[in-house]
Every structure is written in structure tokens, then in C-alpha cells.
């Protein structure tokens with residue numbers, strides 16, 4: 126079963142190990158996440174982001190999330206990673 130999942134051309138199938146047995150599940154991939162070297166976490170697709178204030182912000186197309194910890198607009202990236210020469 127694991128080999129079948131690994132051959133899935135769309136990546137829509139996934140698996141995880143539970144009690145040393147591989148199990149499969151269907152995973153929706155309506156969003157794509159990309160880690161930018163030395164920069165933010167990019168999420169492509171429509172999102173609802175729940176902020177610490179409780180406000181829910183609807184995002185579309187592409188969102189950049191801070192990985193460096195320096196943004197003044199967390200959880201979003203504000204470009205500070207460049208100023209502080211973030212590596213990661």
C-alpha cells in the first residue's frame with residue numbers, strides 16, 4: 126500500500142505509521158506550502174487565519190508567514206528577515 130501511495134502522481138494520497146502498520150488516507154491539497162530559504166513560509170491558496178486576537182482573516186492566493194520571529198506584523202512576514210539577515 127505504501128508503494129501505491131508513493132507512486133501517486135498528484136500527491137493526493139498520503140500515509141502515516143501507526144503501531145508500525147502503514148495506513149493510508151486521502152489528503153486534500155488545496156493549499157501548497159513552501160519554505161523560502163532564509164525567508165518566510167509561503168502558503169498558496171485560500172486560507173482562514175485565526176489571529177491571537179480571535180479575529181479570523183481570510184487570505185487568498187498567497188500568504189507569507191514569518192519564520193524569523195522579527196516581524197512586527199506576526200504571524201505574517203513584513204520583510205524584517207532581510208534586515209536581520211535571517212538564516213534558516
Ligand code: FES
Nearest residue numbers: 191192193202205
Ligand atoms: S520571515 Fe519575513 S519577517 Fe520574519
